[in-house]
Amino acid sequence: MENRVIDYLRVNNIEGFFISKPQNVRYISKYTSDDAFLFITEKENYFFTDPRYTEQAECECPDYKIINWRANGGSVAESIRLIVESMNIKSFCFEGDFVNYNTYEELKGINAEAIAVTGVIEEFRSVKTSDEIQNLRIACQIADRAFEKIIKDIKIGITEKELASRLSHYMVMEGSDTKPYGNILISGKRTSLLHGIPSGKSIEYGDFVLMDYGCAYKGYLSDMTRTVVVGKATPDQKKVYSLEMKMLEDSKKAMIPGARATDVYEASVQAIKDTEYFKYHYSGIGHGIGMFVHEIPFMGPKSNEVLAENNVVTIEPGIYIPDWGGIRIEDQILITRDGNECLTNAERELLEL
Numbered sequence: 413m414e415n416r417v418i419d420y421l422r423v424n425n426i427e428g429f430f431i432s433k434p435q436n437v438r439y440i441s442k443y444t445s446d447d448a449f450l451f452i453t454e455k456e457n458y459f460f461t462d463p464r465y466t467e468q469a470e471c472e473c474p475d476y477k478i479i480n481w482r483a484n485g486g487s488v489a490e491s492i493r494l495i496v497e498s499m500n501i502k503s504f505c506f507e508g509d510f511v512n513y514n515t516y517e518e519l520k521g522i523n524a525e526a527i528a529v530t531g532v533i534e535e536f537r538s539v540k541t542s543d544e545i546q547n548l549r550i551a552c553q554i555a556d557r558a559f560e561k562i563i564k565d566i567k568i569g570i571t572e573k574e575l576a577s578r579l580s581h582y583m584v585m586e587g588s589d590t591k592p593y594g595n596i597l598i599s600g601k602r603t604s605l606l607h608g609i610p611s612g613k614s615i616e617y618g619d620f621v622l623m624d625y626g627c628a629y630k631g632y633l634s635d636m637t638r639t640v641v642v643g644k645a646t647p648d649q650k651k652v653y654s655l656e657m658k659m660l661e662d663s664k665k666a667m668i669p670g671a672r673a674t675d676v677y678e679a680s681v682q683a684i685k686d687t688e689y690f691k692y693h694y695s696g697i698g699h700g701i702g703m704f705v706h707e708i709p710f711m712g713p714k715s716n717e718v719l720a721e722n723n724v725v726t727i728e729p730g731i732y733i734p735d736w737g738g739i740r741i742e743d744q745i746l747i748t749r750d751g752n753e754c755l756t757n758a759e760r761e762l763l764e765l
């Protein structure tokens with residue numbers, strides 16, 4: 413991956429790339445722990461960390477010069493200054509959407525041109541390699557297995573928080589990485605909250621329970637949503653659910669290489685655009701996913717993105733009716749050469765528990 417960074421530097425006539433966003437550091441260097449920063453140059457790759465992680469870095473990143481930043485200037489930016497001076501570097505870039513103000517002030521003080529760039533590594537990350545696809549596939553399978561377990565626990569009286577906690581536990585027991593990942597599990601009228609936080613509310617008869625969750629496998633994430641009903645679904649619940657299913661199916665049919673995100677959005681609202689439910693949909697209908705849960709390509713009516721083979725994206729149209737409830741079904745999709753493959757396969761038909 414370092415070669416892609418170096419190609420970028422050559423094309424743009426820049427001599428160094430300071431990478432600090434954790435997912436980008438992991439993507440480029442394959443390092444799997446914390447407190448890590450990279451400085452990539454044509455001659456040498458530098459890896460900065462503190463003494464807690466130097467041993468791991470030496471094992472995982474043999475092609476890097478490992479630097480303990482505490483003993484080299486006392487900050488990562490100071491460590492970079494020492495390298496820039498010794499290599500006589502004239503310009504370097506850094507991630508403008510991530511570096512904090514204090515680090516920026518320090519970078520500016522270095523006697524070289526410091527150029528803010530955004531989205532360079534993210535662009536590389538949007539098309540997945542076969543290893544990445546395999547990790548994403550496994551993350552989705554773990555989430556599918558956890559679904560089988562959690563639906564047995566959904567009973568009147570149990571709270572959203574307890575269910576959310578059990579869901580996370582099941583994913584770890586099924587093979588997920590243990591790093592926490594915020595899962596949504598909400599019920600009743602609260603399901604109209606697009607990103608509601610699990611509360612102490614108890615599950616009641618007739619509630620929708622909306623679970624938007626996922627896990628990480630080797631740092632690669634899954635993201636899926638299922639909405640179930642506790643007890644018998646009402647005719648209204650069934651009606652909105654079937655519209656939602658149609659929206660999901662229509663969207664998936666549109667997800668082929670070369671499709672514009674706006675085409676997928678148009679397909680997603682086909683089933684509701686002439687109904688009273690149109691005003692209750694949310695236009696952000698999907699996003700790329702990899703080491704970060706929301707990454708390019710984003711899909712919605714204003715997106716300029718075009719889907720490409722080996723993008724992995726979620727599709728999550730939804731209908732959210734305030735003071736009534738919301739329904740979202742979300743799947744994680746691999747864009748293939750001639751169509752797509754759904755990586756999440758938990759039951760999607762309306763479950764009445």
Ligand SMILES: [Mn+2]
Binds near residue numbers: 636726728
């Ligand atoms: Mn999502």
